[in-house]
Amino acid sequence: MPERPPPPPSGLTTDAFLRMRDLPRHAELIDGNLVFAAPPEKWHSRTINLLLAELDRQAPDGLRADREMAVRLARRQMPEPDVLVVTAEAYDREDPSTHYFADDLVLAVEVVSPDSEDRDRDTKPRKYAAAGIPHYWRVEKVNGQTVVYVYERDPATGGYGVAGIHRDRLKVAAPFDVDIDLTSAGRRVR
Numbered sequence: 236m237p238e239r240p241p242p243p244p245s246g247l248t249t250d251a252f253l254r255m256r257d258l259p260r261h262a263e264l265i266d267g268n269l270v271f272a273a274p275p276e277k278w279h280s281r282t283i284n285l286l287l288a289e290l291d292r293q294a295p296d297g298l299r300a301d302r303e304m305a306v307r308l309a310r311r312q313m314p315e316p317d318v319l320v321v322t323a324e325a326y327d328r329e330d331p332s333t334h335y336f337a338d339d340l341v342l343a344v345e346v347v348s349p350d351s352e353d354r355d356r357d358t359k360p361r362k363y364a365a366a367g368i369p370h371y372w373r374v375e376k377v378n379g380q381t382v383v384y385v386y387e388r389d390p391a392t393g394g395y396g397v398a399g400i401h402r403d404r405l406k407v408a409a410p411f412d413v414d415i416d417l418t419s420a421g422r423r424v425r
Contacts, residue, residue: 244406253333261303265358267311274353279317282385282420283345286374287293290413295302296410298341299326305334306343308366315358317374318344320410337366341410364388364395370410371395379422381417 246267255262261272275283283302288339291300304316313334325339330343343363355373363371371386383405386395399407405415 250253263315266315283317285420316343317346340368342370346374381420
């Protein structure tokens, strides 16, 4: 990685982050600090592929699924969810072509890896909820099984509440009807 001057004491802003060049793939801005992801494990990559394909296939008109795109949440917050569901208008928008805005998302999904556990369980859900993203899913590998923790934003508190924990099959009605065989994370999706 090229040498860079240290960030200012107050941290980087999203504008400064967007001007940076030669960053490693999947760099994020959390609390004004650069965060870099470790290379993903096969399960992580395959789970992202499964969720992306199924969410995009099952999404109603007006919504699309995308993967690993930065989301401008606030002045010093620009995380990169593993999978996200956005409005079709945002998906097709050319400017900006590098990121989405919080208002574009109906769902942010994080597939937990060993280096992202704390961020995906604590930091990112709080940031996503504060930015008004209505739905958040956290996906983990538990004893070899893919488990999806589903959260919905409570408008009264502004935080997420648990809406379900799914093993083997993810079947929910919000943000739209979704039915995914979680055991197929290691198999080819057709």
